[in-house]
Each structure stands twice: as structure tokens, then as C-alpha cells.
Amino acid sequence: MRLRTRLQLLTAATAAACLGLMGLTTTAHADVTDIPPAGANDWSCKPSSAHPEPVILVNGTFKTMAENWATLSPKLADDGYCVFAFNYGHAATDPIPDSAAELRDFVNAVLGSTGAKKVDLVGHSQGGMMSRYYIKFLGGTTKVDDLVGIVPSNHGTSNPLALAAGATVCPSCADQTTGSDLLKKLNADPETPTGPEYTQLATKYDEVVVPYTSSFLSGPADHVSNVLLQDKCPLDTTEHDQATKDPVVAQWVENALGRKGPADPRFQPHCVG
Incomplete structure (x- = not known):
């Protein structure tokens, strides 16, 4: 389930690739994909004093919330968080500004339902x-x-499939190509506006966001943490598509959510394998 099932954030370079993608892009519109992952979208949930911000999970390109967050959503819910997730942008292929507007509306709905002042966002790719x-x-x-951000495409990718996909079925793929106008606008100073705390998780085995360092952001250490999984767990072979299901990633996510500021760079997760 790597490049073929994900067609990894960036696929469809040829008509054959587009046809291979159809199983994901068409099912993304079916009613069944509107079922949230376990633990998510209990609209009666009220945040506790221990976890005052509800967590919104934001899936990656060609993904549905149910598949992308099948592991992390129930874990966060079991640990006491109010968890929410949603599908957006026609399998997340719409232009980035359009999808961001959907996220804005979903955030407002979660804040209105929970009474919280702020949310935490956990986004894949x-x-x-x-x-x-x-x-x-x-x-x-x-x-x-x-x-x-779990293997986020913050500075895009040099993978040539991104631009090819953007020319066919995936405007967001074009937006995620290194050097795109969208990314130039997004990454103009400041990359990390004051307000949120930013934690970016990358893996050196990322075959979609290329190079993997494209995930990292600039900013002061008390405001931004850039984490390479293998720095603390050298044997972790997690790649792009399955990063949301990696138990080491889950530990970093909870470290970031559970403290003031971004994830603690000194944190040592329990390495698996």
C-alpha cells in the first residue's frame, strides 16, 4: 500500500496512473466514506481541563478520514481528547485555498459545538x-x-508526478509541487505566524515529499519543532503513506498536544521494532 494505493499525494502522471487512482477518487464521494474513524465526531463531547482543545484530524491527498485516521483517532479519543475529522476537497484534490476554506468552516463548527476557544490540528501530508x-x-x-504536521508537504515535492497529476485530475498536486505559486505565497515570511505552535514530523524514508526536509519549517525553537523520526528511533522505517499509523508518530503527536509549546525535541519515544 505504498505508491500504488496512495498514488501518493501526487500520482496520475499518465492515463494508466489516473485509472489506477479511480478506486480512491470515486469511493471518496460515496456515502460510506463519510463515516468517521473510530473515536471521532462525537458532537456531544466537551473538552476536559486536561485536554481543553478539541483535536481536528486533517487527511492527505486522495485519502478519506476513515482510512487515514483509523489508528490515531481512537488512540487520541481513548486518551481523553475530543476528536473530529472530515473529508474535504473531492478526495483532497481541489485547490488548496478552497480546501482551506472548508477547514475554516469545520473549525468554526467544532468550536461552536464544544465551546472551546481553540482547536489543535493534526494534518497528514x-x-x-x-x-x-x-x-x-x-x-x-x-x-x-x-x-x-505528519510528513507535511510544507515546501512541496520535487517528485515529477506532482506536476503531471496537477495537469490532469488533481489541482492540489500542482499546488504541492516545489516552487508553485501557492507555496511561494504560503512560505513567504513569516513561515510560522505567531499564534499556533508548530510541530513537523518527517521520515527519511518519505518517497512522496522529496526531499523529506521539505516538511520542516523555520521559526524560533520555542515556537517550532522539526522532528526526524530516525533521530530518536533509527530503526523506524515508516514511509509517507502509513505515517499516521506509526506508534512512534503517535507518541510525538501526543507529546506536542500535551504540553505548552511544540513537541519537546528532547522527548524520547518508545521505539518499536
Whole structure:
């Protein structure tokens, strides 16, 4: 389930690739994909004093919330968080600004339902980068406490499939190509506007966000943490597609959500394998 099932954030370079993608892009519109992952979207949930911000999970390109967050959502819910998730942008292929507007509306709905003052965002791939567009341009600086990006496409990718996919079925893929106008606008100073705390998680085995360092953001250490999984767990072979299901990633997410500021760079997760 790597490049073929994900067609990894960036696929469809040829007509054959587009046909291979159809199983995901068509089912993304079916009613069954509107079922949230376990633990998410209990609209009666009220945040506790221990976890005052509800957590919104923002999936990646070609993904549905149910598949992307099948592991992390129930874990966060079991640990006492109010968890929410949603599908957006026609399998997250719409232009980034359009999807960011959907995120804005979903954040407002969660805040209205829970009575919380702010939310935490945990985004995979496009979900981590697109959340920054919401924060920077659509009023999110005052409504987001933590943004945790799991292998986010913050500076895009040099993978040539991104531009090819963008020319066919996936405008967001074009937006995620290194050097795109969207990314130039998003990453213009400041990359990390004051307000949220930013934690960016990368793996050196990322075959989609290339190079993997494209996930990292600039900013002061008390405001931004950039984490390479293998720095603390050298044997972790997690790649892009399955990063949300990695138990080491889950530990970093909870470290970021559970403290003031971004994830603690000194944190040592329990390495698996």
C-alpha cells in the first residue's frame, strides 16, 4: 500500500496512473466514506481541563478520514481528547485555498459545538500544509493552539508526478509541487505566524515529499519543532503513506498536544521494532 494505493499525494502522471487512482477518487464521494474513524465526531463531547482543545484530524491527498485516521483517532479519543475529522476537497484534490476554506468552516463548527476557544490540528501530508494556509490567510492564527504536521508537504515535492497529476485530475498536486505559486505565497515570511505552535514530523524514508526536509519549517525553537523520526528511533522505517499509523508518530503527536509549546525535541519515544 505504498505508491500504488496512495498514488501518493501526487500520482496520475499518465492515463494508466489516473485509472489506477479511480478506486480512491470515486469511493471518496460515496456515502460510506463519510463515516468517521473510530473515536471521532462525537458532537456531544466537551473538552476536559486536561485536554481543553478539541483535536481536528486533517487527511492527505486522495485519502478519506476513515482510512487515514483509523489508528490515531481512537488512540487520541481513548486518551481523553475530543476528536473530529472530515473529508474535504473531492478526495483532497481541489485547490488548496478552497480546501482551506472548508477547514475554516469545520473549525468554526467544532468550536461552536464544544465551546472551546481553540482547536489543535493534526494534518497528514497535504493536511499539514493546507492547515497552514488556513492559519495564515483565513483567520486561523487566533483559533489554533497546536498544528502537528505528519510528513507535511510544507515546501512541496520535487517528485515529477506532482506536476503531471496537477495537469490532469488533481489541482492540489500542482499546488504541492516545489516552487508553485501557492507555496511561494504560503512560505513567504513569516513561515510560522505567531499564534499556533508548530510541530513537523518527517521520515527519511518519505518517497512522496522529496526531499523529506521539505516538511520542516523555520521559526524560533520555542515556537517550532522539526522532528526526524530516525533521530530518536533509527530503526523506524515508516514511509509517507502509513505515517499516521506509526506508534512512534503517535507518541510525538501526543507529546506536542500535551504540553505548552511544540513537541519537546528532547522527548524520547518508545521505539518499536
